[in-house]
Amino acid sequence: TQLLEQSPQFLSIQEGENLTVYCNSSSVFSSLQWYRQEPGEGPVLLVTVVTGGEVKKLKRLTFQFGDARKDSSLHITAAQPGDTGLYLCAGHMVEYGNKLVFGAGTILRVKS
């Protein structure tokens, strides 16, 4: 079993639709990061969340950190083809000395 589970594994939607992807664990994170990776490129940081219940917005992307700091979600409003990519969450796990652990990612495909 993975320390950090992401769901869904794959999502294919039409341009203009809204979507939410999730990142869950049974362990507490001191902080959590979301990255996006486009084909042929490395992951690029989107946001870091630190405080339980924190909400951050990045244009059409809304990131939320769970109150207990064990989970996070990424909501995209009116998805665009340019949002296509692999979305990775990565958390610094308290019980592992703040070691950074990655999820397996959600592959998002937005069709025009």
Place this chain on the structure above:
Amino acid sequence: ETGVTQTPRHLVMGMTNKKSLKCEQHLGHNAMYWYKQSAKKPLELMFVYSLEERVENNSVPSRFSPECPNSSHLFLHLHTLQPEDSALYLCASSQVSASSYNSPLHFGNGTRLTVT
């Protein structure tokens, strides 16, 4: 040139070959990392160098040998690999300190390795 640069972008090698992957960062960071990315699996941390000293080695087989000659360069030497070692190998850098353990990673675009 800025950011993190990895070469080559693609590499095909036989199981008896010796090759090296190269990574260079132009961000002035003090830590560099090698990750392995396989389909449908989480990124696997292989090695971490901080201030040019290896601080983490996650039970990686000895056929992978890292080298960090200075804070800007990182190599991964490959020898007698297996087909299951085929993957995307990502280099990353970050600026770490006692007060900022959660500094973001800056990744290169990776080397796509195929072992035949």
